[in-house]
Amino acid sequence: MQKSMIIIGAGIAGLSAGCYGQMNGYSTRIFEMHTTPGGVCTSWKRKGYTIDGCMHWLVGSSPANSFYRIWEELGIMQKHTFIDHEEYWSIEGSNGKSLVLYADLGRLESHMKELAPEDSDFIADFTKGLRKLNGFDMPVDKAPELTNIFDKVKMLFMILPYLGLMRKWGKMTVRQFTERFKNPFMREVFLAPVGDMKDFPIFALMMPLAWLSQKTAGYPIGGSLELSKTIEKRYLDLGGKVDYKSPVVKILVEDDKAVGIKLTNGDEHRADIIISAADGHTTIFDMLEGKYVDDKIKGYYDNFSLFPPLLHVAYGVARTFTELPHSVSGFNLFLDEPINIAGKELTRLPLHVYNFDPSLAPKGKTVLKFMINTEWEYWSELYKSRERYKAEKERLAKELLNILDKRYPGLSEQVEMTDVATPMTWVHYTGNWKGSYEGWMEMSLGFGKRMDKTLPGLDSFYMIGQWVEPGGGLPPAAQSGRNVIQIMCKRDKRKFVTTTP
Ligand SMILES: Cc1cc2nc3c(=O)[nH]c(=O)nc-3n(C[C@H](O)[C@H](O)[C@H](O)COP(=O)(O)OP(=O)(O)OC[C@H]3O[C@@H](n4cnc5c(N)ncnc54)[C@H](O)[C@@H]3O)c2cc1C
Known part of the structure; x- marks a missing residue:
């Protein structure tokens, strides 16, 4: 008999689980609190302009990287x-x-x-590392x-040629890396x-450079929401169903087995398997009451x-x-x-x-x-007074425009649209804990480490997405949705299959 599956959240992880679930004969249904697919992989329109909230690059945009296959299965490569x-x-x-x-x-x-001739040896060493990393693909x-x-064993053989590289650069923080330069x-x-995150691993800066040099971390024209809509379409074409404006407040549990969900409007829906692709903290401590x-x-x-x-x-x-040149992460401006x-x-x-x-x-x-790292506590406190919150948004929009106007004279006269989104905006639209844009920092757990997709003592329940894939990102989110269906197929003694549109 066909098993039913409820997925909470239509972000990239939830949509991906939905697609692979449908490909493998499960009857899936996604419940999403917002009105659009994609979660944090989103964009919004204002006065004829589209503000992209996410996309810098999509790793796996060419066959040089293994993720390409997943994007093909989800219909991205054919469309974008x-x-x-x-x-x-x-x-x-x-x-x-x-x-x-x-x-x-x-x-x-x-x-x-x-720029730094006195550091030529170290620079040669660094770029040699990048070139070597160029061929790295898991x-x-x-x-x-x-x-x-x-x-x-196969994986070990694949990693073997890179072990020296990882030993050398894998544990180095950005702070330690900069200390190697003589040039101030x-x-x-x-x-x-990296701002305050000086213990950020330099490897996290090296990997993107290697991907970019391989031309396998491209930007999809149209941006984030268009990409999310493509995966949503793939899911619907595979026979899936998404319920928007459907916030889940509770995961229903009977005898330590997840059996369904309850929405804010009181409606209950039951299924054989429940997958949460929503924020980890809300899932564990609110929907499951920390049990x-x-x-x-x-x-x-x-x-x-x-x-x-x-x-x-x-x-x-x-x-x-x-x-101005086309740039992935833009310009890091120094202010006098x-x-x-x-x-x-x-x-x-x-910028x-x-x-x-x-x-x-x-x-x-x-x-x-401008996309500026900020403090959750500050904005959540400020939000308690809507007037002060609104005034601060207006002040910042004005002051930041002054900065731009000095660099690009006459710019303030050419502004037709201004939009300010704070961490509060992100929490309202995506539910991510403390407004974090990618969940856990990879280094918290160790490079490449994953968290369990199940919770202790709870049957028929899985978690996927950036809250169980430290480091976050679109590829791990999509992969996590694919992986959970593979795990289920194995449990149900079915062969995991994939298709491309
Ligand atoms: C500014 C920014 C830039 C980024 N740049 C890149 C990049 O260039 N490349 C890259 O690979 N990654 C990038 N990322 C990271 C990447 O977008 C995320 O890691 C990934 O999209 C997370 O997907 P997810 O499905 O795990 O989570 P989410 O996108 O958070 O999806 C969770 C979904 O669950 C829904 N939800 C939450 N609570 C409930 C509830 N109670 N009931 C129902 N639904 C609920 C949410 O509305 C959301 O749709 C960026 C992220 C941001 C914010």
Whole structure:
């Protein structure tokens, strides 16, 4: 008999689980609290402009990376056009110069050596590491929970050529990396983008450079919501069903077995299997009332570091910016005069210029967006007074525009749209704990480590998505949805199958 499955959340993980569930003969239904698919992989429209809330790159945008296969199965590769940017990031120093992290590693090496000739040996070593990393790719076909001794041995052989590389760079923090430079500018610009997160692993900066140089981390024209809608369509075409505006408040449990869900309107729905692809904290401590936790899980939520929430301040401007390069993470601007945001004096601001995607703005116009790491506690406290919250959003929009106007004279006259989204906005629309944009920081658990998809003592229940895949990201979210269906197929003694549209 066909088993039924309820999935909570139509983010990338939930949609992916839905697609693979349908491919494998399960009868699935997704309940989503919002009105659109995608969760944090989203965009929103204002006055003819589209503000992209997520997409920098999609790892696996070419067959050089194993994730390509998953995007093919989910219908992305057939539908979307990808562009590969030449620059990853441009970071300004206080001396007026900029370090440009080029995707072309030869260009990157000579640029860095030009900026810091005294560090030539270390730069050569670093770019050698990047080149080596270029060929690194992990198989994604089999769920790690299902790997056997042969798979592990195979994996070991695949990793073997990179062990030296991982030993050398794998545990190095950005702080330690910068200490290796003699050149003060290099120290400054490599520390700048990580802000307070100086213990961020340098590997997390090296991997994207390797992917970009391989041209397998492209940007899909149309941006985040269009990509999410493609997966939603794939799911619906496979016979799935999504209920929007359906927030789940409770997971129904009988004899330590998940049997259904309850919505805010009181409606109850039952199924053989319940998968939560929603926020981890809400799932464990609200929907399940904290009844299925052990010290390990409690420890994650009490002690582990989260990716910080973000403040997005976007402007739609009647200007093209064709003179600026296309960049994945944009420009890290150095400010002569600091700006106070959430009680902190900031001298750096990350600016994205969406001059590479004409679909996001009317012809001849562009979206510019600051995306600033901020503090959850500050914004949640401020939100208690809506007047002060609104006033602070307005102040920031004004002050940040002044900063832009100094760089690009006349810009403030060309602004047609302004939009400010705070961590509160993200919590309202996606439910992510403390507004964190990617869940757990990878380094909290150790590189490549995963969390369990089940909870102790609870049967017929699984968790997927960024709250069980430390480091987050679109590929792990999609993979996690695929993996959970593989696990279920194994339990139900079925062959896991995939199709492409
Ligand atoms: C600004 C930003 C930039 C990013 N850039 C990139 C990038 O360039 N590349 C990349 O790979 N990744 C990027 N990411 C990360 C990536 O988008 C996420 O890790 C991934 O989309 C998470 O997917 P998910 O399905 O696990 O979770 P979510 O997207 O959070 O999905 C959870 C879903 O559950 C729903 N939900 C929550 N509570 C309930 C409830 N009670 N009832 C019903 N539904 C509920 C939510 O509304 C949401 O739709 C970025 C993220 C952000 C925010």
